[in-house]
Every structure is written in C-alpha cells, then in structure tokens.
Amino acid sequence: MQTDALIRKVGGGRLSREDQRRLGDILQRVYDDVVRQGVPDRFKELLSELDGHKGGADSDQPAHAQGSEGSHDSGGLVEAKAFPHSKGSAS
Amino acid sequence: MTMRPSVRDAMLAAVPSLRAFAISLCGNVDRADDLVQETLLRAVANIDSFQPGTNMSAWLFTILRNLFRSEYRKRRREVEDTDGSYAESLKSHPEQQSRVEFEEFRVALAKLPSDQREALILVGASGFSYEEAAAICECAVGTIKSRVNRARTRLSELLAIEGADDFGPDHATRAILSAGGRS
Numbered sequence: 001m002q003t004d005a006l007i008r009k010v011g012g013g014r015l016s017r018e019d020q021r022r023l024g025d026i027l028q029r030v031y032d033d034v035v036r037q038g039v040p041d042r043f044k045e046l047l048s049e050l051d052g053h054k055g056g057a058d059s060d061q062p063a064h065a066q067g068s069e070g071s072h073d074s075g076g077l078v079e080a081k082a083f084p085h086s087k088g089s090a091s
Numbered sequence: 092m093t094m095r096p097s098v099r100d101a102m103l104a105a106v107p108s109l110r111a112f113a114i115s116l117c118g119n120v121d122r123a124d125d126l127v128q129e130t131l132l133r134a135v136a137n138i139d140s141f142q143p144g145t146n147m148s149a150w151l152f153t154i155l156r157n158l159f160r161s162e163y164r165k166r167r168r169e170v171e172d173t174d175g176s177y178a179e180s181l182k183s184h185p186e187q188q189s190r191v192e193f194e195e196f197r198v199a200l201a202k203l204p205s206d207q208r209e210a211l212i213l214v215g216a217s218g219f220s221y222e223e224a225a226a227i228c229e230c231a232v233g234t235i236k237s238r239v240n241r242a243r244t245r246l247s248e249l250l251a252i253e254g255a256d257d258f259g260p261d262h263a264t265r266a267i268l269s270a271g272g273r274s
Contacts, residue, residue, distance in 0.1 A: 027216050028215070031216035042124070043106050046131060
C-alpha cells in the first residue's frame, strides 16, 4: 500500500527525484545490456568491405593505389582526428 | 568518400549504442540490426557531409532516427508490434529477476509515443545532452525536456498499471523501487 501511494503521487505531476532515479537506473540497465553485446561481426565485415572497396584494406595510407581519384582525397574531413564532443552544437 | 581508419573506428565504436537505440525504437532486434546496417551504408555514402569536429555518434543517431521515422510512416502499426525477439536477445542475462523487470519495462517502453520514447532514451540512456538530443530530433531543447518528463511520468504510470493487472498492485512498483536499491 505504501508503494502504491508512492506512485500515485505521479498523477499530481512530476515524479519525485527518487522515482526518476530508479526509472533511470532500469532504463540504463536495459540499454547497457544491449551495448555490452558489442559490435556483431556483420557490422565489422560490412565496414571493412565498404572500406576495402575504395582503398587498400586497412593500411595506413589512404586510397592512393586506386589511382587518380585520390587527388581530392577529402583531406580536411578527417583532419580533425579527435572528434570533440561539442556540447550543444546545434545544426 | 575514402574512409580513414579513424572514421571507420569512430563508426564501429558507435555501433553498440546505435543498436541499443534502434532496438528501443522498434522493439525488434532483426529490424533494428537492419536499421543499423542501413544507417552505416548511408553514413559511408555521405561521409563527405559529416562535419569534422562534431560528434560522430550524434550524426549516426540522426541518420538512424530519420530512417526509422520514414519507415515508421510506412508501416505504422507493425512497428509498435514487438515479437519477443528483444527478450530473446537478453536471454543470456544471468539474473532471472532482472529478466522479469526487463520484460515489464520493455513492454511499458514500447507503449510510449515514439517521440517521448526516443527523447527519454537519448537523454536517459545514450548519454546525450538535452542540446544534442534536440539536434538529433530536430526540435527545441525545451521540447526535449518536456518529452522526457512526460515519458518518465507515463512510464511509471504504465508500470504501476501493468503490475495491477498481472501481479497485484505492488509488483511492478516494487520491481522498480527495488532496482534502485540493488546496486
């Protein structure tokens, strides 16, 4: 009965911080359970296929072997090596 | 559209979280994985439009969400329809009690309107800021906040009601409440 009353409050508006935290915990665990499954092989293969298509497999050098097309080489694109997690970078 | 290893690695690193997001959107592991695959294909094809210095993960989430929504429009009813394959994917989970919780929670989550569900997951589980979630969902920050609040409220109502149906009034509530104290 007590717990029932606790949840009833919800009808009145906002959840208590405590209830929010508990909901959050479950949500996080459900989500993390999938995250922990890691990267299925199918996606590893897909990405290296897509990559291999264009350039020399997983070598350091970009697709120079593929010939003339490499000239524009998307240079600046990946120049930013670290992708800083810019908060609030609206589009 | 040559991919440097760093780009490919960033995409790979985002995959587990993308899957979790996709599964919570459509409630079906197979469809979710197809969605992730299509997202990666799109991303690679459009890698030139990725802005360096921005968050790769947020970019991929945006693509996935847009794909999901266009598919959702096509088969509105079917999408809400979960087939238990999500529960199947959790089969390896060691704690029986947790599986019951998970299952109840998943069912309740699937009943939320999709805009509330995605907002809650982006902010509450994927770890995006309100601002990032707003960018991903292409709406105002205030809209995200109110969706998250409504999602939480609705979720706790649903869990309380579900419990009343199946196990008496306190069951789901207790599952929720005890979950907090466990860790």
